[in-house]
Amino acid sequence: MRRLGTGIGWRPEIADAVERMPGIDWVEVVAENVCPGHLPESLLRLRERGVTVIPHGVALGLGGADRPEEARLTALAERAEALGSPLVTEHIAFVRAGGVLTASPRLEAGHLLPVPRTRDALDVLCENVRIAQDALPVPLALENIAALFSWPGEELTEGQFLSELVERTGVRLLIDVANLHTNHVNRGEDPAGALAALPVEAIAYVHVAGGFERDGVWHDSHAHPVPRPVLDILTGLASRTEPPGVLLERDENFPEPDELERELAKIRDAVTAGRARAEGSTGTGAVAGSAGGGVAVLAPPTVRARERLAVAQTAVLSSLVAGTPVPEGFDRVRMGVQARALASKRADVVAKVAPELTVILGDGYRAAFLDYARVRPMTGGYRRDALDFAGHLLTAGRPEEPGSRRQLREWWLDRAGPAPRPGGGRVARAARKVLLRRA
Secondary structure, three states: OOOOEEEEEOOHHHHHHHHHOOOOOEEEEEHHHOOHHHOOHHHHHHHHOOOEEEEEOOOOOOOOOOOOOHHHHHHHHHHHHHHOOOOEEEEOOEEEEEEOOOOEEEEEEEEEEOOOOOHHHHHHHHHHHHHHHHHOOOOEEEEOOOOOOOOOOOOOOHHHHHHHHHHHHOOEEEEEHHHHHHHHHHHOOOHHHHHHOOOHHHEEEEEEOOOEEEOOEEEOOOOOOOOHHHHHHHHHHHOOOOOOEEEEOOOOOOOOHHHHHHHHHHHHHHHHHHHHHHHHHHOOOOOOOOOOOOOOOOOOOOHHHHHHHHHHHHHHHHHHHOOOOOOOOOOHHHHHHHHHHHHHHHHHHHHHHOOHHHHHHHHHHHHHHHHHHOOOOEOOOHHHHHHHHHHHHHHOOOOOOHHHHHHHHHHHHHHHOOOOOOOOOHHHHHHHHHHHHHO
16 A cells, blocks of 8 residues: 555645645645646645645545446546546445436435445445446545444444445545544544444555534534544554555635644554554464455446435435435434434535635525525535526525615626626625625
């Protein structure tokens, strides 16, 4: 496994700081946020210095019932080649449901949701992984995700699920120790037990991130300092194997560069403590890993397995984003927390991709969007969601203030057609001026 060292998630907001930061061996970039033909200058400069850049996908949905879309696989492959990456990473999650397999409308979560740890789900995931591996020019590693809710009737533990996935596909693992902590708080799962069951030789690298607890639920925010329990899990992992790479994730609420560097130092210290513990217990530092990583030749999942998984995932996602009843066996309180979190995330991301809406609607933006999200599930990406939201308001005769309604209509017309309107964009330019003054 290639040695990566210490890394940090590259984000535009901290690009300058990352370039100046000492001891950064590699960075990870959200794959969907970069264009192969127009890579950010900061990433190009890092590559010229020999810093490894790895694309981290969030939209494949390999844990979903459908086969992965060819266009998404092609896009991920193009980014790996453009960045000269040694591998690409994605998640063990589903992000959409519905469609042909269920003869129901397509639904988008806009978020990574947990797959049930069942034989059906594992069979489907394994075939989807093989399809992705065949389409990608470099090895694939998959990340364990954080979850707010559990599926009833699961047949495997997380460790068993991941171990069999590796055994059957040869895929590598991206272990997120913050997600292990999240699942400990939210689902009562033992991080040490999960680590003990992992095929450690399959680990490509490790994620570390912060979050916060509210009303007994841990939210994996990537916007807070890394807490001690997460660092302790990292130390436990490092006592079993030396991670090829460890990366700090931070997506929002960025602190000063000095604070990020202190967090990176704590991460290095946690790994060092784990290696010292291993050397003290074995005298050599070598820690045995479980067997695994071979590729079994197995029959693909039956159509029935995909259909059963599709029905189950559609029912769950519909309850989260379309207000349908929570399926039997699920914790209704936790599902309510997840539903509110999804709506809040939609509001936040739409505000980022279409900041003009927050200018036009002012303080009323968030309440209006959350009201819309309760009855209108997302069916496409966030840019589509922004347009649908604006169209929804206009159809309802909102905003009530005529000037704001006229601005919103002009903004919508500028973007809803197949091509920009001649002379359009006035609202966007005016909004940008307001946003610059705010900054």
